[in-house]
């Protein structure tokens with residue numbers, strides 16, 4: 001595109017944005033303050049004299065500008081734009097309705113297409129290279145707040161507890177926030193549910209915005225991305241959809257596994273990813289499994305996920321769980337004895353969401369009943385929680401191994417023929433629990449215990465039911481084992 005053509009395109013963009021009802025002529029006219037300098041590798045470079053104008057264009061007006069560009073056939077090669085501050089950028093201050101008048105802008109046009117400048121072609125500047133970071137703190141009500149980043153205020157690095165299980169993922173997340181698109185791109189974080197992946201995504205967004213106030217960040221869950229994509233097709237808003245996701249500096253995509261088998265949405269994501277990556281924009285992705293284990297994804301996409309850095313988050317150890325609860329209690333000004341926090345942390349090992357949920361239930365229960373939070377109360381709440389918790393599937397193998405462990409026996413003892421009293425009672429308790437806690441039929445349970453007849457299981461169930469009512473020790477043993485097994489299934 002020649003310089004004159006570029007000036008003309010920019011004039012048309014200005015006119016379109018001024019006519020955009022979401023912007024209005026007064027604000028849209030600010031586009032006339034920008035001097036188009038050139039296009040390199042699909043990125044339009046604009047120069048403005050003031051940081052304020054930069055922020056207005058980069059943030060508030062970005063969607064409208066991208067929409068306007070998308071509507072101009074001659075501007076097809078423009079996929080993104082970057083604004084730089086240059087005191088010598090002298091624009092035509094009055095946005096003349098005749099687009100051609102913008103060709104009067106006096107600033108030189110050093111970029112005439114990526115292919116003519118090898119340096120630019122290979123190192124298209126990132127936002128941080130091209131834009132001076134703004135020194136003043138980010139205004140909560142300023143222009144940049146107009147960007148719909150969808151970040152959750154709750155999830156920052158300051159509230160994230162670092163432990164052995166997440167140290168590497170945390171370090172990678174910090175590195176990405178400090179140097180978007182330069183540290184690792186993409187950053188792919190995977191791990192089981194409730195271990196802090198979403199928290200880290202938001203924390204990256206917050207920290208990057210703190211460091212680079214005008215950086216454009218967008219958090220999106222893959223379900224929202226899918227819905228957005230479908231709506232954009234239904235409403236013929238494809239250009240706006242592309243503009244929304246391709247005009248950011250950092251795209252944070254949560255739970256990518258939900259794009260499984262969604263061919264069209266995957267395709268849209270593939271192009272979004274490529275555009276962002278090609279323009280040195282940061283992409284961070286989370287998933288419940290590593291790329292290789294994602295099902296229903298095209299190979300070309302999976303290989304891209306591995307271009308940058310893969311890091312997992314493991315279940316936290318006890319110390320980390322205690323630290324997470326302490327931090328949460330502290331943040332919410334809850335007065336809870338440390339020994340109680342430790343006790344709760346010891347009961348939930350694999351999901352921090354459940355761990356936090358328990359703390360919330362404990363405090364809610366205490367305040368509803370106007371009671372002090374002591375061990376007695378915690379026990380009551382945990383007992384209710386475990387009884388109410390019908391969702392976790394208990395495996396018969398867990399029942400057998402935990403029963404063996406509880407009575408200090410081997411698993412073979414429980415399967416085997418020994419009729420010694422202690423072993424026989426333990427075996428009957430295990431059968432009883434299989435009946436109570438799993439949907440297995442009597443014959444199936446019999447098979448599990450070394451091919452015994454279903455009548456043996458019936459007998460065991462009846463006998464233990466009676467003993468529970470008669471003997472405190474059996475009651476205690478069965479209750480304690482039930483709790484352990486249910487906790488083990490979490």
Ligand SMILES: Nc1ncnc2c1ncn2[C@@H]1O[C@H](COP(=O)(O)OP(=O)(O)OP(=O)(O)O)[C@@H](O)[C@H]1O
Nearest residue numbers: 159160161192193194195196197198199324352353
């Ligand atoms: N290391 C941590 N420090 C403090 N809080 C944490 C930590 N890890 C997780 N959490 C908290 O646990 C809860 C669940 O975490 P999060 O939603 O980030 O999990 P997730 O891995 O994204 O789960 P899912 O895959 O189900 O979306 C959140 O409230 C989060 O703040």
